[in-house]
Amino acid sequence: MSAATAPPRSAATGPLPLAAPLGLFFAVFVVMPLLLLAYVSLHADPTLQTPGLAQYRKFLGDGFNLAVLGNTLWLGVKVTLLTLLIGYPLAWIYTQAAPRWQAVLMLLIVLPLLTSSVVRTFAWVVILGRQGIVNTVLVGGGLVDAPLKLLYTPGAVTVALAQIELPLMVLPLITALSNIDPALRQASLALGAGRWRTFVQVTLPLSMPGLLAGCLLVFASAVSAFVTQTLVGGGQQMFMPFYMYQQAIQANDYPFAATIAMVLLVSVLAVVTAVNLLARRSRGFVHG
Amino acid sequence: MSAVPAAVPPAAVASAASAAPAPGVEVRLDAIRHRYGDAFAVEDVALRIAPGELVALLGPSGCGKTTLLRIVAGLLRQSEGTVRIGDDVVDALPPNERGAGIVFQSYALFPHMTVEANVAYGLRARGAPADEIGRTVGAMLEMVRMPAFRGRYPRELSGGQQQRVALARTLAVRPRVLLLDEPFAALDKNLRLDMQIEIRRIQRELGVTTVLVTHDQEEAMSMADRIAVMNAGRVEQFDTPEAVYDTPQTLFVATFVGTANLVEGRLAQRHDGGWALEAAAGGALALARAAPCSREGAVVLAARPEHLAIGAPGPGALPATVGMALPLGPSLVYELALDDGRPLKVTMPRTSDGVRLAAGDRVGVSLRPGSPAAVFAR
Numbered sequence: 001m002s003a004a005t006a007p008p009r010s011a012a013t014g015p016l017p018l019a020a021p022l023g024l025f026f027a028v029f030v031v032m033p034l035l036l037l038a039y040v041s042l043h044a045d046p047t048l049q050t051p052g053l054a055q056y057r058k059f060l061g062d063g064f065n066l067a068v069l070g071n072t073l074w075l076g077v078k079v080t081l082l083t084l085l086i087g088y089p090l091a092w093i094y095t096q097a098a099p100r101w102q103a104v105l106m107l108l109i110v111l112p113l114l115t116s117s118v119v120r121t122f123a124w125v126v127i128l129g130r131q132g133i134v135n136t137v138l139v140g141g142g143l144v145d146a147p148l149k150l151l152y153t154p155g156a157v158t159v160a161l162a163q164i165e166l167p168l169m170v171l172p173l174i175t176a177l178s179n180i181d182p183a184l185r186q187a188s189l190a191l192g193a194g195r196w197r198t199f200v201q202v203t204l205p206l207s208m209p210g211l212l213a214g215c216l217l218v219f220a221s222a223v224s225a226f227v228t229q230t231l232v233g234g235g236q237q238m239f240m241p242f243y244m245y246q247q248a249i250q251a252n253d254y255p256f257a258a259t260i261a262m263v264l265l266v267s268v269l270a271v272v273t274a275v276n277l278l279a280r281r282s283r284g285f286v287h288g
Numbered sequence: 289m290s291a292v293p294a295a296v297p298p299a300a301v302a303s304a305a306s307a308a309p310a311p312g313v314e315v316r317l318d319a320i321r322h323r324y325g326d327a328f329a330v331e332d333v334a335l336r337i338a339p340g341e342l343v344a345l346l347g348p349s350g351c352g353k354t355t356l357l358r359i360v361a362g363l364l365r366q367s368e369g370t371v372r373i374g375d376d377v378v379d380a381l382p383p384n385e386r387g388a389g390i391v392f393q394s395y396a397l398f399p400h401m402t403v404e405a406n407v408a409y410g411l412r413a414r415g416a417p418a419d420e421i422g423r424t425v426g427a428m429l430e431m432v433r434m435p436a437f438r439g440r441y442p443r444e445l446s447g448g449q450q451q452r453v454a455l456a457r458t459l460a461v462r463p464r465v466l467l468l469d470e471p472f473a474a475l476d477k478n479l480r481l482d483m484q485i486e487i488r489r490i491q492r493e494l495g496v497t498t499v500l501v502t503h504d505q506e507e508a509m510s511m512a513d514r515i516a517v518m519n520a521g522r523v524e525q526f527d528t529p530e531a532v533y534d535t536p537q538t539l540f541v542a543t544f545v546g547t548a549n550l551v552e553g554r555l556a557q558r559h560d561g562g563w564a565l566e567a568a569a570g571g572a573l574a575l576a577r578a579a580p581c582s583r584e585g586a587v588v589l590a591a592r593p594e595h596l597a598i599g600a601p602g603p604g605a606l607p608a609t610v611g612m613a614l615p616l617g618p619s620l621v622y623e624l625a626l627d628d629g630r631p632l633k634v635t636m637p638r639t640s641d642g643v644r645l646a647a648g649d650r651v652g653v654s655l656r657p658g659s660p661a662a663v664f665a666r
């Protein structure tokens with residue numbers, strides 16, 4: 001990409017040496033561990049004596065494992081949809097707001113990123129617990145007789161994750177929406193389209209690159225959000241990251257844990273690739 | 289004006305009966321004011337645009353011309369005043385119900401749609417039947433001479449082509465009023481002239497009432513039936529291009545449209561009924577008439593370079609010294625200096641028998657007989 005625009009350089013002074021530190025970092029801390037993970041997953045026993053696909057056969061042959069995988073991916077989908085539902089209007093409001101309100105909104109939007117995920121998760125535990133804020137209000141207001149079970153439910157995990165991942169959805173959306181020429185919306189309105197039609201035909205398609213980027217980020221981090229899944233889910237439902245942890249640390253079955261990791265990795269990669277294909281089609285329109 | 293000229297080529301207009309010219313309607317603005325915060329962007333504007341007329345809103349940036357256009361389009365709601373399109377007061381109507389079609393400066397073509405889909409957009413939004421959409425889109429692309437490009441995306445088109453598509457898209461919904469916001473600003477000079485002619489042709493063919501916003505006086509002069517010269521939110525003069533150029537009503541119009549030499553002095557009536565300008569720089573200039581200001585006192589005179597003549601020093605002529613001569617093709621522009629050092633530009637036809645003046649020559653500058661010069665009270 002840069003080759004087309006950069007002036008010609010000799011090999012020695014080219015951009016390659018500049019990329020070397022990052023490349024090295026990547027090789028040692030990303031590629032190597034992944035290869036190691038793949039190597040471990042290809043062994044039948046924890047002592048890595050007998051190589052083979054036994055772990056994958058075990059994983060794919062058991063309905064429980066597939067249910068955990070399905071559960072995890074479904075969680076990712078639910079969180080993505082929820083952040084999209086909340087994040088799109090929020091991003092839209094941001095782009096339409098006056099500059100000084102934009103500063104306030106931006107602070108609110110990135111606030112979740114400024115605290116550790118452990119702290120945010122415990123906040124949700126406090127809010128949703130039996131003695132938590134929500135139940136106190138509901139019981140105190142006479143709306144329910146006994147505290148509701150909010151914590152340790154699939155709904156709680158989805159909502160908590162959606163709040164925590166929201167910036168990852170909103171920020172790319174803001175970028176995409178800000179890049180749309182306001183004259184396009186006005187042109188659509190002036191041509192006789194209503195607001196809804198204008199949104200569906202013009203704004204939505206042109207914000208697609210940001211929307212898809214946001215979905216990818218949220219999906220990938222939601223399916224691997226170990227802390228929130230575990231603390232808010234309370235071990236009542238099994239998700240892949242905790243399953244991995246359990247197999248590796250509690251059951252000491254590293255090859256199987258590595259297999260779980262590989263399966264999750266491949267599943268997420270498959271989703272990312274599919275979404276990227278979509279994104280490439282829509283990006284062409286925007287940056288022609 | 290609203291009737292289709294007989295010499296129209298058998299273009300689009302005829303081929304789609306449904307796209308026949310909407311007879312132009314009158315556009316009337318009454319006492320329009322618009323406030324941004326505390327500042328008035330548009331102040332007390334009243335315009336009456338005749339059916340089928342092309343009116344240019346001309347003025348420097350920030351004069352309120354684009355604000356006015358957006359008010360007519362319905363993209364902006366004026367603080368005070370009424371907008372009438374045809375017989376309807378449209379103040380309460382959103383853009384899509386006003387019948388006003390706008391072509392944006394950036395063209396605002398939908399980048400994710402083909403040329404065809406862009407042109408069809410307004411018709412689809414109105415729920416027109418598919419065969420009518422197909423016919424109208426074909427006719428419109430024919431009219432802007434772009435039928436070969438219907439499958440292309442806007443990014444695959446040149447600036448001029450994009451503008452044609454934007455025009456076709458706007459005209460496809462048969463607007464009662466066509467609004468053009470700086471339509472030629474993004475085009476290079478040669479293309480600009482072609483598109484000006486093209487748009488004028490189409491506008492005449494359709495007889496659609498048109499408002500053009502521009503800061504380019506040549507563009508306004510060459511295209512408009514009438515020009516509304518705007519400054520600081522007000523319309524300074526609303527008249528034909530000739531009248532705006534020859535008889536400016538305000539000092540702003542005199543200096544903004546074309547080149548004007550300004551001479552300060554005192555106006556005095558002579559015994560024979562003529563007028564004399566006693567210039568502050570020394571000397572006097574004889575004037576046949578004084579307009580728009582005809583009161584004795586401190587005034588400033590605005591004269592076009594081609595309305596002045598250079599002769600021998602004498603009574604009724606301003607004494608000046610020749611500075612530079614700039615040959616500009618068919619004419620010669622002399623830059624003179626009045627006795628107080630103020631510059632004066634005079635255009636002379638470049639003929640072989642003309643007098644050649646050299647730098648430092650003392651000359652007298654007078655008004656060409658019958659030439660208009662505008663006098664404004666100081």
